[in-house]
Amino acid sequence: MPRHRTILLMAMQNSLATTDNLCKRGYQLASRCTLCYQAQESKHHLFFACNYSTQVLQAIFTWQHIHRRPLSLNHEVRRLAMKSGKHWRKKLAKCALAVMVYYIWSERNTRIFQDICRSPYQLIYAIQNVIRIRLLALLDNVTSEEVISSLE
Template identity: 30%
Template sequence: MSSWPKYSIQEVYDKIKGDKQKVIWDKMVWNRLSVPKHRFISWMAVQSKLQTTAKLAQVGISTSDRCLICHNGAEDHVHLFFQCEYSERCLNDLKRWLGITSSSSTLQELIRWLKRTKQSKFVKQVFYAGLAALLYYVWQARNSSYWNALIPSVEATGKQIRAIVKIRIGTVTTTED
């Protein structure tokens, strides 16, 4: 009997699972306080999978790679989240509202900062919900710019984000009682 190999369920599981890269964005994307459609757009954004004009221009679908909101740079994920003047102003509005002190100016840096910040789990979830809403509404503003030639004001976007985050927190916390 001692010549039989040692069997471990954990080892079998690890072999099946394979080597997966650790991600820093999981808590932000799959946060229970975030609205499901915000989660989906966040998931796409953190992986740079949204169909920006820069991506569309690379494959010949778009004639221009310019940002549809500010027209100042190539619309890739780094520009759209948060080098574009509009999204940067929206981010600063969100930071002021939530009391986020980070000077991070890219999505990845901001997620890293939020993950490391010394806040309670609930406060971090509120931060994540706000960021997910911001990604969603920036993407929505970008699409509105293309389809309707209309970009909402930073103030209107900020007001919408604050309202939806407050409603979502109220909904999730009251259903848990």
Template identity: 30%
Template sequence: MRCEVRSGDSTFFWFDNWLGTRSIIDTTGDLGLRYLCIPRQARVAEACPNEAWGMRGRGRRVFGDVYTAIENAQKPDARRGSDVILWKHNEEDFKDHFSAARTWEQIRVRGPEVPWHHLVWFTQGVPRHAFIVWLTFKDRLSTGVRMRQWGIAQGCMLCGEPDESRDHLFFACPYTFTVWSNLTATLLGTVASPDWTTMVTSLLRRNRNKMDAILLRMIFHTTIYLVWKERNSRRHLGPWVTTEAITRQIDKAIRNRISSLKYTGQHKLESLFRRWVEVYIRQ
């Protein structure tokens, strides 16, 4: 951010970025205070009484650039109103309002774009589901394979298979596969693949109508989220839920999500809902 000096009454001479680069104290350090003889807490208006900059000249040899920048800046003038704080929206663009999105874009480290982001982040997705799905794509769920590195043996809690991996849980495990393939048969028009990579590739295909593509992603999210929850519940000695019961939970979660959506046009929501009921009944 930087400050646009108008009256100069609220901008700190030393600490605010009003010259467009950084604060003066960052350039000169405390030495600047002694050379320029402007008090530490001074506002810009106080550094420019009677329409003339009041700093001493003896620091000019050391901090020539700072002197030049100050002398080139517009002098504070009470008639121009209050000082304005400006937020950086990008390299060239400063505005008088803050934008979290623009700020995040500037401070974040950009990675290469991954093709599967469409399957993780989409308007109709539930954020807490999306987070678990994102961890699944990164293979960062603490499955048996990861826990083995910490010396803990962990088989599949759903079917007893000794090797619990991401690819086993999604969707090779008979428990998950039963739920997943039943719910997706109508939308995929074929039997789902139990192989993670093949399945992701097939979900990324663009030859489906919009409603079906949305529903497939919703089933994908809800299944991963609830199966992972079930796996954790079993691991912590909670009650076991059958594939029929988890399928009903998925149905309820998807209905709730569709009802909560604010979509452009009520008829689109209704047709999404109708299509889901159709898919669910046919499974």
């Protein structure tokens, strides 16, 4: 989806308005992560080091049968670019990364601007549903049963 892709590209370019980027631009802000309140918020922390995000990422990776720890956003994008194999699995991995980044960013903004918090489990459930719907919409030659069985 365009909004997922846009946020992913902005995150890769380090142009999201994280507190560390805003502080570099001269804004005076509390620089704690709004998801875990344990460290300074940066792109790497927000998506790959925060306890909240790590829990979400690991759950989605496990759900996709990926059994390794995600390292960084740029590393994951490079891995996807080099990934070979079934075409629908590559689409699934790309979609999942974009949706995860978008939803983690969205959760951060919802906490800041609306003071509403979701648990990691609620976010995981929402991400899984979006990925399922998006992938089924993209597929043309693969049966739904094959995809659904691989996502259980």
